[in-house]
Amino acid sequence: RLxxxxxxxxxxxxxxxxxxxxxxxxxxxxxxxxxxxxxxxRERGELRDCGPETGLPxxxxxxxxxxxxxxxxxxxxNSGLFRQQAGRFERFRVPGLETNTAFMVLLGTxxxxxxxxxxxxxxxxxxxxxxxxxxxxxGLPPVDICGILEDDAGDLWLACLEGVVxxxxxxxxxxxxxxxxxLECQVFDKRDxxxxxxxMTLQPVCCxxxxxxxxxxxVRGVAVVDPRVIxxxxxxxxxxxxxxxxDH
Numbered sequence: 752r753l754x755x756x757x758x759x760x761x762x763x764x765x766x767x768x769x770x771x772x773x774x775x776x777x778x779x780x781x782x783x784x785x786x787x788x789x790x791x792x793r794e795r796g797e798l799r800d801c802g803p804e805t806g807l808p809x810x811x812x813x814x815x816x817x818x819x820x821x822x823x824x825x826x827x828x829n830s831g832l833f834r835q836q837a838g839r840f841e842r843f844r845v846p847g848l849e850t851n852t853a854f855m856v857l858l859g860t861x862x863x864x865x866x867x868x869x870x871x872x873x874x875x876x877x878x879x880x881x882x883x884x885x886x887x888x889x890g891l892p893p894v895d896i897c898g899i900l901e902d903d904a905g906d907l908w909l910a911c912l913e914g915v916v917x918x919x920x921x922x923x924x925x926x927x928x929x930x931x932x933x934l935e936c937q938v939f940d941k942r943d944x945x946x947x948x949x950x951m952t953l954q955p956v957c958c959x960x961x962x963x964x965x966x967x968x969x970v971r972g973v974a975v976v977d978p979r980v981i982x983x984x985x986x987x988x989x990x991x992x993x994x995x996x997x998d999h
Contacts, residue, residue, distance in 0.1 A: 773954035775815035777823065785812030785954075790825055806840035807833055814856050814954050818877065819863025826854040832867070845875055847884045856954060858899040860907075868896030868909060874918075876927065883927045890926075890934035892916055897949060898957040900965050902978040910949040910957045910967050914940035915976070939976075947971035 773785035782793040789809045790801040801807055811828040818824065823835040824843075832854050833840040845852070845867070853870035860866060867875035872893050874885040885891050898910030905920035919935035926932045939945060947970040949956055957967045967974045 771953075772811055772813050773815050775817070775955075777817050778821060783815045783823070783825075785815055785825065787811045790815075801840075805835075805838070814854060816857025816865060816867075817859045818865040819859060820879075824857050824865060826857065828853075843877075845877075845882055845884065848873060848875070855895070855897045856899050856910075856956075858901065860901045861905070866899050866907065868899050870895045870897075874909070876923070885923070885926065885934065889930065889932070890936060891918075892936060892938055898955065898967065900957050900959050902959070902965065903963050904978065906978065908957075908965055908978070912948050914938055914943075914945055915949070915967060915974075917978075917981075937981075945969060945974050 770787040771784060772787060773783075775783045775785075777783065784791045784793065784798075788811070790807055790812045791798055792801060803809060807825065808827055808830050810830045812825050813828050814826040816824045825833050825835070825840065827833060829851065830842075831852075832843045832845065834843045835841075848869070848871065852873075854867050854875075855870050856868040858866045858868075863878065865877040867877065869875065872887065872891070872895065874891060874896060876883045876885070887893055892911075892913070894909065894911035894913045894916060896909050896911055900908040900910075902908060907918045907920065907923065909916040909918065915938075917937045917939070922932070922935035926934055941947070945967075949967055949969050957965065959965055963979065964975050964977045967976075
């Protein structure tokens with residue numbers, strides 16, 4: 752059920768009980784609904800299906816997003832990533848990733864990029880037809896990404912089963928130009944106040960509030976952080992001495 756001046760029910764043709772997988776509001780105010788059987792859009796008070804005639808197969812739509820050019824993107828379970836242009840969806844292949852890669856979340860940021868989080872421990876950046884894939888070789892922690900947020904400073908926050916990862920925007924841009932560079936990242940987990948694992952079955956799992964704070968849904972409740980006030984990381988529980996020098 753959705754609230755738009757009053758409670759209303761979504762027709763069950765595409766969105767029967769317990770089938771909604773993802774929700775997304777685009778820049779034109781349209782609501783996109785991803786379900787176990789495909790994609791639907793609510794526009795000017797009417798809900799219509801986006802069937803196979805639009806180029807999108809009837810598969811579970813697990814993630815929806817929009818890039819800087821206002822193109823809509825959708826991930827179909829076991830079917831890949833699709834981009835809508837001129838009203839029609841076409842499959843978009845990401846170089847370097849397998850065709851069965853699970854793309855868990857899509858986020859358009861202020862610079863026009865589309866960020867794609869995967870379940871294969873990779874973060875993708877799409878700018879037009881240019882794609883860059885960040886991985887462990889760049890310093891990305893080995894995590895499955897199920898949520899992405901951009902804070903007011905432009906840094907990215909990744910919601911993962913293992914916790915929350917903050918990536919500095921400067922380092923993201925630097926690595927894209929110089930792949931040998933390393934990402935500036937900070938990992939937060941239960942030691943930093945997270946109550947439990949971030950949920951990853953439905954989208955979205957996190958959101959940015961108007962005051963700049965970031966909210967994450969976990970299996971034990973919601974967690975919130977103010978990116979402008981980051982507490983220092985605690986010292987490690989165990990310190991290993993590699994070498995000891997006395998008088999040079």
